[in-house]
Amino acid sequence: MSKPQTSLFAPSIVGPAIGMAFAKLDPRAMMKNPVMFVVEVIAILTTVLFLRDFVGGGGAKLGFSFQIVLWLWFTLLFANFAEAVAEGRGKAQAETLRATRSTTTAKRLIEAENHDLYEGIAAEDLEVGDLVVADAGDVIPGDGEVVWGVASVNEAAITGESAPVIRESGGDRSAVTGGTTVISDRLIIRITSARGNSFLDRMIGLIEGAERQKTPNEIALNILLVGLTLIFVLAVATIPSFAAYAGGTIGVIALAALFVTLIPTTIGALLSAIGIAGMDRLVRFNVLAMSGRAVEAAGDVDTLLLDKTGTITLGNRQATEFRPVSGVTEHELADAAQLASLADETPEGRSIVVLAKEKHGLRERDMVSLGATFVPFTAQTRMSGVDMGDSAIRKGAVDAVLSHVGAPAPRKLTVGAPAPVVEVPETVREVRAMAEEVGKAGGTPLAVAKDGRLLGVITLKDIVKGGIRERFAELRRMGIRTVMITGDNPMTAAAIAAEAGVDDFLAEATPEAKLALIREEQAKGKLVAMCGDGTNDAPALAQADVGVAMNTGTVAAREAGNMVDLDSDPTKLIEVVEIGKQLLMTRGSLTTFSIANDVAKYFAIIPAMFAVIYPQLGTLNVMGLATPESAILSAIIFNALIIVALIPLALRGVKYKAIGAGALLRRNLAVYGLGGLVVPFIGIKLIDIAITAIGLA
């Protein structure tokens, strides 16, 4: 994470949030949250009843009624506060982004061909298809595609990473983001996002919660909560009639208190905060989701497609081993290989020099002082090396080097023809055997020869990233299958797949094969996540349920995906999945907690409510609450305070651990299910003691 974490309750967030909590009491806003809207209706109703009694001077227990009404309003305010804090945290991030946006002036080309003739225009007024110029020092006015030029761009404004990146026309690095700054050179950019619809705008909208739409799972959960609320309407609304049969009456205030404590206010109050916080966590991870739906889908992912290069392995192959033929020492081979690679600037060549130094203490030597000339690699020779005086060292593809030393090519036997009498030297056979071995292990063999004499083979291998194996094991425990995508041949791919511990691989992958694989998985009912950056990834990104486009990628790729990773780090897909799961888990856990709470609330309120009619029900007062009034008041105070107490959990999310679904459920059920049963018994009792002590009831 590249951005500093603001503490959950920083004064800069809490202050405005308190104000917002009142503003959000507007019934039109409350309507979006059915459970809390019901609470508001009840609060208004009880307030009117209280005022009537107050003005009329009638009604005993005015103090009690007043306190209940007050806590009903507090319940609402706490719920609004939770949402406001979640939004406030997002806003804090959005502010900095917005600052860059509003001050930008764009240089719009008047004629497409003339790069020096442009007009100044406010960035907001740009339209899709406009061509703009960005010189060194200019802020890029909007999302677009580089159509001309190459330049280094500072994208710290959105990625938080200060090292500049290269953006150029054509290829896979042509996309630029509004708000970033050109550091050198000049770019001509075609604007691709309409005003108010750039990445920046969407990001601001999403993290502020303004554009937040309810996700499918949130809708389903809301239906459940509404259903439970209706059940409790039936349970509570029938009580007055039951009481009338028994010859008593129940006050509306007490009924309102029972009803509000029973309906799932805890989860109802925190539901939207959980959703906003999930989006916010993603942004803190420098991943921008185009919708909340995508974040939720991430939690459901069954199959993860990962590119080999850069995700599973380090970018380039590296030398890992010198394998001399018999009669040659390893040191001798290393020495020759190092000499041949001194001037070789390819990553493979550098890695040979590094390996020679690490394993055999061979320092880098100066080519000039050795009087050596470098023989570069060509497609014809498929070898490189050095010539020093009359000595020549060559390294390269095994058959190229073998033919260089004049080894006979292996021939097919022809039926009827006399067996060819060709003496194959021992060393040649040895080198061939070693090459085959290296290939089988997923490596690439390079043969080394000095003055026509074979010395041995260098093993080049893809280096699997450290710790990646453990990550895949973790994913497996999460129930996610990993598939490695690579252009390598199946043999090499299999070896790397085994080393990295992925579940499956797709070798010699083409964009079509990728797309086909995704469709195949989806046909089996699985959700697929992948990341990609190239234009040829776009169809697959669009097809995948979660498509994470790299920020360095092309416009096509970014449009096709439903998330953009601003750091362009493909391994982040794993974190994205975890954030999705965390979001769902937090919702489930708080729902369970909320429902389990009801048991204690019944035991607090039912005996208190019927105390006059059936004193025998006092036996159910297992908490030993002081008086009927204190019991009802304690329950409603607990109900309100638990919302505040759970805000940090709602914002941080329930911790996800890859321990398998069964174990996870057991843990969460123990914490939030059993906890939800027990905590309110203790909490209500403590509140009862407190309010009795200070004489509130």
Place this chain on the structure above:
Amino acid sequence: MTFAGWLQIAIFIGLVVALARPLGFYLTRTLDGSLPGTAAIERPLFRLAGVDPREEQGWLGYALALLAFNLAGMLVLFFLQRLQWYLPFNPAGMTGVPADLAFNTAASFVTNTNWQNYGGETTLSHLSQMAGLTVQNFVSAATGIGVAAALIRGFSRTSAKKVGNFWADLTRVTLFILMPISVVIALAFVALGMPQTLAGSIDATTLEGARQTIALGPVASQEAIKLLGTNGGGFFNVNSSHPFENPTAMANLIQVLAIFALGAALTNVFGRAVGDERQGWALLAAMGILFVAGVTITYWAEASGNPLVHALGVDGANMEGKELRFGPALTALFAVVTTAASCGAVNAMHDSFIPLGGLIPMLNMQLGEIIVGGVGAGIYGMLIFVLVAIFIAGLMVGRTPEYVGKKIEAREVKLAMLAILALPLAMLGFTAIAVVLPNAVASIANPGPHGFSEILYAYTSGAANNGSAFAGLSGNTPWFNMTIGFAMLMGRFLIIIPALAIAGSLAAKKTIPASAGSFPTHSGLFVGLLVGVILIVGGLTFFPALALGPVVEHLAMLAGQTF
């Protein structure tokens, strides 16, 4: 509580479990239409009716067929009763049944409730009994199994539009499940001494020299379907406590077995359909836990007896309203079985139970008759609770909740909540109105919380399609006839329609293969979770009502006060 008592209960549970798998196999094959030899029997019937059993229906088509069939059944039953004076087979010359009672009785038998506000021998002609009630005993049970079959198909099918053919299900269940098993059970009953005759009553002279009329009739055949189809409408007024209707301990055992047999086997049908019988066992286990808990509490309450009676120097169990032949163990077992399974047959008067003992039968019904439950109704009710439980808990593992490979989403949650709302609406809603209507309160026999329990029990029994009565309430009044009739219809069809809609919605979904990320729904953890959700969601709904009825009565009894 005695060892012998527990042993009898344990034998019963063992037999139910042992029968579940073979019966499940038989039911599965029957519903598939793949039972050997049956094609020859059903084909002419289907041809006659113009039904192609392979022509399946979508959920809506299935629901419309079901509703049309049940509406027709209800009209036939209603007019049979109203017009019986003009119809044949009326040797006793019964006059037309009043409209409100006819409506109540028609609703009662069509909904598999068998709530009896009428006195059979004094109200109905033979034609009304045979062509009306007995027919419904079979087809209402078959309707329930049909809905269960459709819902099970919803879970087991992938990307499908159809959930089965109602006419085929109805025919096959009636012909190849209910009829043959009923015959076997009836023969067993006859062997145990139950009358099966078309002769009228016998006049006997008792030892004291008094003359007594002993009623006889085709009891055994009526009993078989009464229990197997979880109907509950008995031949005699006192139902299975009558010596002719429940002659021996063995007959009692067969009766409780017959009530549970098909319901328990349907869990196995579900398991087979989704390709993992353990899923079925898990559902049966959840039912079993709730059942054993219920039996334990009721048995304990009844065996402990009434402290007020003990104070008079009379020790022992509460035997008021019980058959001495059965004692507290078999009475408690029968009461819990019959209320858990939506049967409603009784072998004792639930009104006379210790309040806590009477609370369990009521709670069994309020939870929605899902503890094994009525034939078909039990499993579809349970599966609806499973959806709710899975939705809440599934989120806690960080995935969109899924059950046997089906994602549970907004539509399913909405339909499940609608179905769950139907029962409290009917039970609590009507009770709340009745207890403040002087007209209705006049029907109760006892004052105070016990009278409250009588009314609550009546609507609970009606809406849950159970049909057992708490006794004490004089239900044959226009008010109760109409409102209990509505409660029965609501409790039946307001659950069936959402259940079928869920079937359609699930059938259309893809089946997702299980992974380490989806939590196993055949584990003990899931069973515990399901039981917890049922108790909390179901229990919380009725807590205030129960507190004001049996709970306060029990506490009052302990304090020395009776009602």
